[in-house]
Amino acid sequence: MQRKRISTVLAVLMAISMVITACTPKPVVTEPVKITIFVGFGAGSDPDSQEALNTIAGEFNASHTDLQVEFMYSTWEEHTTKFSTLLAGDLVPDLAFPIGIQGIAEFYDEWIDVSPYILRDSYDTTDFYGPSLQLLNFNEKTIGLPLGVYPSVTFFNEDLFDAASVAYPPQQYGDSSWTLQKMVEIGQQLTLDENGNNAASSSFDPTKIAQWGWGGWCGPFRTVPGKFGGNPLGMSSDFKVAEMDSGGYLEGMQFLYDSIFNWHIRPSSIDEGSTFTGMDFTFESGKVAMFECFSWASYAFPNFTTGGNWNVASVPAGPYGDVVSPVNADTFAIPAHSTHPDQAWEVAKWMMEPDMQNRLCSIFGCIPSRKSLAGGWIDSMAAEYPNVDFQVFIDSIDYMDASPNNESWVPAYSKVWDATENAMSRILSGESSDVRQVMTDLQTEVQGYLDEYWAAHP
């Protein structure tokens, strides 16, 4: 009996103590918000970049108590599958970074407009290159701020020019003599067969080409029509009517065909698959005198050097005087279903600070999009390649295809993209010599995609 009474008292005391404990105010301990950053829409997924980004994450986490960041990596090949699976599984990352215009276009409806944040914080954008800001405006929606840009320039092999006694292409913009026509002309002088005859000579043998004058444009076909006065997107401004069987699309494709099969200055895709095997760019071989490419080709600069002394020149003007330097860009984007958009914006701002921008661009290979950082970028590149005029890259930014960009959104984005690339493949491989028919087929195919899209999105 006595024992039972003691037990009862103990039980009551324990209950009271538990109630008191539960009601006592506790010191507020707020967990830091974790911002997950998806890497895979562009650069940043290779092992070296991952290591560098993880170091940056460590520094951020050590200096912040309220926010923590974690990078989530995907290869470029898997980025669409992985990112869409995350969205479908409600495991939405808070940031996509770095991401290019193509990545934004692929998931166009999934990003928020950051312009309210820019306005709220009176974010100073005056230091950014003007056109680079336009890159990220889509139908009155601003997706991000430009971290870095990748303008295109003409790369040329000085040794091959010297051997043929041909003057180098101009390195300053504004030289009206530097046109695609001129490029073809000197390209023929620099294209040699196995007997040393150039492509302008009557004894030239096009079946035994040993050196090409031009390696083509390294980008997708959408980088081409703008040079011929066309719209890179190949459709009307309301995106309802395809315009690919005429204008810049037709002329651009005809130029590609002629460069291979009539002027013989450019290797076909079959030549590329044989003579230049194992190379990302034909220019690495030392058997190609010129080619136009984005500055992200910088990862291959050591291979360019193996091919000979090289330098860069401005982009030639098209037949209607259009000087277009196709550009790619790196930015950030905040997914619409992120649970921490405000904090994601704060992390993005931190990454856009000049020092961090410099550091991140050195990882991804981009040119920082702040004008004030241009000098530092040129110095760092020139330290490695003292003979190359890196100012040309900076000058090219003024000629970028900012709006619309060659990667800008169109309806049925990937289908239209693949159809266009397939049309170019038919020409580059020689599968068809009827350029007009190829473009008519493309027009029909793309119009079908547009009709289908608008039927589903009235």
Add this chain to the structure above:
Amino acid sequence: MKLFPKSISMRKRESLWGYLFISPWIIGFLLFTIGPMIASLVFSFADYDIISPPTNFGLSNYIKLFTNDPDFWHSLGITATYALLAIPLNLVFGFALAYLLNQKVPGLAFWRTIFYIPSVLAGVAVAILWGLIFNPKYGILNWFLGLFGIHGPGWLSSPDWAVPALILMSLWSVGGGMIIYLAGLQSIPTTFYEAAQLDGANSWQQFFRITIPLMSPVILYNLIIGIIGTFQYFTEVYVLTSGLTGGPGGPAKSTLFYNVYLYSNAFRYMNMGYASALAWVLFVIVLLLTLLVFRSSAAWVYYEGELQNK
């Protein structure tokens, strides 16, 4: 510890134990095969982009597929062409190799191993290896053709030669069929041949009257496996053509196999509903072809048991 009470009969207990042992497979089959199959059947009747829930249920995917999608017919045509050429080639080469390796030749075990090893290598590794073999300038294939004065083509970069190149590559895995043929050949009793020799049958007669009929069940098996395999063809062509201008299925859609097109719809164009419809049409095609072959087998496959029962 007894898992089942003693009140259950021994027979039932044994059955329960049996089910228990195979339950991991059954659970896996239901969750990871039957479940996704049912889900894909449902998705095939809807617009589904993976990110948003399926909408617009109906037959529109199937109607579009048969009436308004040239790429569907194009990809089906490429796959059928490949199947029509690759399957007979693999059947003949596999059988021929097995027949040769069933003879009394020196180093038999070595040759069997050599011919079988390629079939156990992973698809991606094989694709990369053949990418090098097909290289027009430095590849061993064009080097070999060059010995006979033949200027080899750009195998994978030429729209005309890409599919023939893949058919040639399919012979790489002929060892898998060969090993099954070899087992079949070795199970034929030698008494049949001895009796035939006593009756004066020559080698050809023995081959066509004894070997082929007795091997016909094995040929049937390899034929069905071949049909299923070729209609599922994906990895090698995807790896070999991903880097080409025009993407997977290039150049100029010349290698747009059915599964490459299906994959593009599912994971590139985000049309999972349409891709599901493509998958189910493929399932029906393979099922019908398999049934057709099974039906035809009564006319050309020799079953010893059936003969004995007659």
